[in-house]
Amino acid sequence: MPDVPGADAQPLCASTELAERGRAWVWDVLEYGRPMRAFALRFDGTVRAYLNRCVHVPTEMDWQPGEFLDMDKRWILCSIHGASYEPADGRCVGGPCGRGKLTAVAVQEQGGQVYWYPSRDIRPVPF
Numbered sequence: 001m002p003d004v005p006g007a008d009a010q011p012l013c014a015s016t017e018l019a020e021r022g023r024a025w026v027w028d029v030l031e032y033g034r035p036m037r038a039f040a041l042r043f044d045g046t047v048r049a050y051l052n053r054c055v056h057v058p059t060e061m062d063w064q065p066g067e068f069l070d071m072d073k074r075w076i077l078c079s080i081h082g083a084s085y086e087p088a089d090g091r092c093v094g095g096p097c098g099r100g101k102l103t104a105v106a107v108q109e110q111g112g113q114v115y116w117y118p119s120r121d122i123r124p125v126p127f
Contacts, residue, residue: 005108009115010124012107018042018114021073023066025114026052029105030123038105038122039068040114041076043087047114049107050090051122054078055100076102 013025024041031051037060040049052060056078062068063079070077075084075093083095090102106117118124 005110005113005115006117008117009108010118012040012114012116015047015109015112015114018047020045021069024062024068026062026066027116028125029118030125031103032121033123035125036122038116039066040105040107040116041068041087046088047107047109048087048090049105049116050076050102051105053103054080054083055085055092055097055102056081056083056095 017025018041020042024039026037026039029036029038037052038049039052040047054061057080059080061078068076076087077084081096083097084093085102086093090104092098092100105122108115
């Protein structure tokens, strides 16, 4: 990840919009050209981002808009079947997600702004 946002960096939100273990920022992307939602949250001081799709069943996971963490604010939790994921790397830690991982979206925090970086598979929604 570059030290400063590059030409492909997509502004996401102000850093202040992501409170520690708080509500996530949710936005629309295209995965392989199909509409999908992604989310970014701050966990242990670091912004992490993933596609909003459970590994077990491809459904959105938030139990309220932007709410992904369990009651103890320790795990990302799928509201449908209870699969739980490690926020630091998206790895399944319990429930029906097996040995899977959430699909990460590259993010960077720079100058009070959070940016996300498109990949070959995950692209911005055109305006």
